[in-house]
Amino acid sequence: MNVQAKHSADADTVEDALSARNYEEAVVDSESATALAMQNTLLTPRFYTTDFDKLDAIDVSPVRADWDQLIDQMKSDPNKGHFKKNEDWDHIDWDGMEPKLKKEFIDFLVSSCTAEFSGCVLYKEMKRRGSNEDITTLFQLMARDEARHAGFINDALREAGIAVNLGFLTQAKKYTYFQPKFIYYATYLSEKIGYARYITIYRHLEAHPEHRFHPIFKWFKEWCNDEFSHGEAFALLMKTDPKLTSGMNVLWIKFFLTAVFATMYVRDHQRPAFHEALGVDTDWYGHEVFRKTSDISKQIFPITLDIDHPRWQKGLNALQAANVDLADAKAHGKVFKRIGASIRAGLAFVNLYTIPAKSHALPASTRLEPVY
Amino acid sequence: MGWMTKTTETAPCEVEVSHKFESLHAHVKFLNGATINPGDEVLVHGAPVMAPYGEVVCETRTATITRASKIEQIWTRMTGDFEFMELCEFSFSEEVSL
Numbered sequence: 001m002n003v004q005a006k007h008s009a010d011a012d013t014v015e016d017a018l019s020a021r022n023y024e025e026a027v028v029d030s031e032s033a034t035a036l037a038m039q040n041t042l043l044t045p046r047f048y049t050t051d052f053d054k055l056d057a058i059d060v061s062p063v064r065a066d067w068d069q070l071i072d073q074m075k076s077d078p079n080k081g082h083f084k085k086n087e088d089w090d091h092i093d094w095d096g097m098e099p100k101l102k103k104e105f106i107d108f109l110v111s112s113c114t115a116e117f118s119g120c121v122l123y124k125e126m127k128r129r130g131s132n133e134d135i136t137t138l139f140q141l142m143a144r145d146e147a148r149h150a151g152f153i154n155d156a157l158r159e160a161g162i163a164v165n166l167g168f169l170t171q172a173k174k175y176t177y178f179q180p181k182f183i184y185y186a187t188y189l190s191e192k193i194g195y196a197r198y199i200t201i202y203r204h205l206e207a208h209p210e211h212r213f214h215p216i217f218k219w220f221k222e223w224c225n226d227e228f229s230h231g232e233a234f235a236l237l238m239k240t241d242p243k244l245t246s247g248m249n250v251l252w253i254k255f256f257l258t259a260v261f262a263t264m265y266v267r268d269h270q271r272p273a274f275h276e277a278l279g280v281d282t283d284w285y286g287h288e289v290f291r292k293t294s295d296i297s298k299q300i301f302p303i304t305l306d307i308d309h310p311r312w313q314k315g316l317n318a319l320q321a322a323n324v325d326l327a328d329a330k331a332h333g334k335v336f337k338r339i340g341a342s343i344r345a346g347l348a349f350v351n352l353y354t355i356p357a358k359s360h361a362l363p364a365s366t367r368l369e370p371v372y
Numbered sequence: 373m374g375w376m377t378k379t380t381e382t383a384p385c386e387v388e389v390s391h392k393f394e395s396l397h398a399h400v401k402f403l404n405g406a407t408i409n410p411g412d413e414v415l416v417h418g419a420p421v422m423a424p425y426g427e428v429v430c431e432t433r434t435a436t437i438t439r440a441s442k443i444e445q446i447w448t449r450m451t452g453d454f455e456f457m458e459l460c461e462f463s464f465s466e467e468v469s470l
Contacts, residue, residue: 049410083394113396120397136413143397150396158425166389166398167420172438177410177449 023040040164041110041157045118047175054180056132063236066367067134070232074141082222083152089215094160097213104274105214113153113164119187120146138233143216145226152223156216181244185256188234189297191227193260196292198224199372204280211279228370235300239366245302253301257352260303261290266314266323286316292372299366303357311355319348375442381406385435387416391423400435411440411448 060067065140094102120143127139154164178186202220205212212218238244243252265286268275277281294304306312322344329338383406389398400416408414423429440448445450 046412047408049408049412085393117396117398121399124397124399128401147390147395147397151390151393154391155393163425164391164396165420165422166391166396167422168386169389169398169400170416170418170420172413172415174413175408175410175448277421351415 022261029312037243041162042168043114043117044168045114045121045372047173048122048178049175050126050178050183052129054117055126055130055135058135058237058240060134060236063366065238066365067236070229070236070367071134071137071141074229074233076140079145079222079226082149083219085155088218098273098277100273101213101277102160104271105277106162108213108271108274109153109157109160109216109316110162110164113150113157114144115190116150116153120142120150122183122187130230142230145230149223149226152219153216156214161208164289179185181249181252182256184234184238184244185253186260188231188238188300189256189260191231191234192296193264193289193293194227195224196289196296196372197264198227199370200285201278201280203277203372204213208279213277225370230369231296234243235366235368238300240262245300245362250303253304254303254305254357255353257297257301257303257305258349260295260368261286261307261348262316262319262352264289266320269320283313296368298360299363299368302362303359304359306355306358309355314350315355318351319345322348376445378441379439381437381439383435383437385416385433386430387421387433388422388428388430389423390428391425392428393426402435403432406437408437409440409445413438413440413446 085185097105114160123139123143123146127136127143130139132135157164198220202224205217243249268282268286272282275285289309290305294307298304322341326341326345328334329341384403386403387398390396398421400414402460415438417434417436421429421431421433431462
């Protein structure tokens with residue numbers, strides 16, 4: 001695109017955003033003036049490589065009609081310009097916020113920002129190294145969204161006096177490896193569970209606005225629609241090769257479902273004050289998110305986890321308890337407790353993984369719309 | 373690449389850091405076409421590239437790429453997948469109780 005975008009939030013690509021005019025007009029606050037007052041948080045994203053030849057070999061012809069429609073929709077960028085603060089962005093009294101809630105909420109924002117940022121780094125790398133135009137276009141569009149979300153969260157953090165430090169580039173970074181099919185399973189689930197998490201909070205706060213303690217929650221709907229579209233793209237990618245969702249790979253799918261759900265459960269229980277302030281019961285929230293994610297993932301995964309099985313909640317509780325003990329053992333250098341807690345966590349995970357899954361036939365048409 | 377030995381090389385690179393409301397990102401692009409393989413390590417020379425809030429900074433720098441040995445590369449390919457949880461939105465915090 002040669003036309004210079006007026007504002008980078010209105011740009012179609014990261015490159016366009018970078019050449020937008022608002023750079024020159026941007027209010028630049030001096031790093032040195034604010035550095036002392038700001039608490040510095042170094043972002044530490046991980047760097048990945050994958051089998052780029054395999055990615056290039058993807059042929060989207062079997063899903064061409066759905067693919068083109070989705071890419072066109074992403075290109076049209078319905079959320080263009082959405083991630084700007086407007087009059088709905090209420091003032092937040094950060095100093096008056098209860099310290100435990102503040103700590104947990106900031107942790108929530110920093111972890112969300114890091115995840116968006118890491119997604120952006122991964123997608124951008126795939127865009128750069130690939131040569132298949134269908135695939136590079138998709139990853140470019142997703143990198144655009146992730147960078148936009150990261151910028152939005154970063155701004156909320158700045159209001160709280162947290163400066164995100166991007167100085168990690170000049171530290172030695174090791175590149176780890178991720179097989180393409182694991183990227184599909186993990187990022188598909190991560191995008192869809194992200195959608196389910198954000199929309200569940202959004203709908204809850206719609207019904208209970210008195211619990212909305214920060215304006216960022218008002219932006220969750222459009223935000224999670226981006227996550228939903230990204231998930232749709234990965235579902236279509238998996239649809240191009242039936243081997244990805246059959247045979248031994250079903251065991252991998254089950255592994256990723258269990259790992260993602262269990263990790264979410266454990267992490268959410270680390271933020272009791274955050275969930276209390278939202279007026280959300282953490283167990284209810286977890287179950288609701290698992291239910292939505294399971295329903296959505298039937299579009300492409302031939303199994304769903306039996307989250308109503310009596311062993312499911314028990315296993316999650318055991319994993320959570322082992323995790324708390326593990327952290328305590330690490331913090332205090334207790335070697336035997338650490339070994340014991342690690343074994344318990346491993347057993348709890350195996351216990352969850354071995355709950356029989358529910359099988360079902362895949363629908364002929366993969367595409368879904370966000371309806372929650 | 374040796375089976376046990378690491379080699380190093382330097383490459384010119386472009387570092388772009390955007391610290392803006394609309395986009396927060398940071399990328400390194402090698403200008404000589406060098407590509408990174410599993411287990412390789414990249415170090416961009418010089419002071420941290422810092423973009424003040426609201427700005428994008430692009431700088432040309434030199435990077436040292438430490439190539440993993442063949443064994444390390446195979447090891448990274450085998451084990452790297454288990455770090456995938458870091459991609460999930462909720463999985464970054466290291467602290468168990470806040």
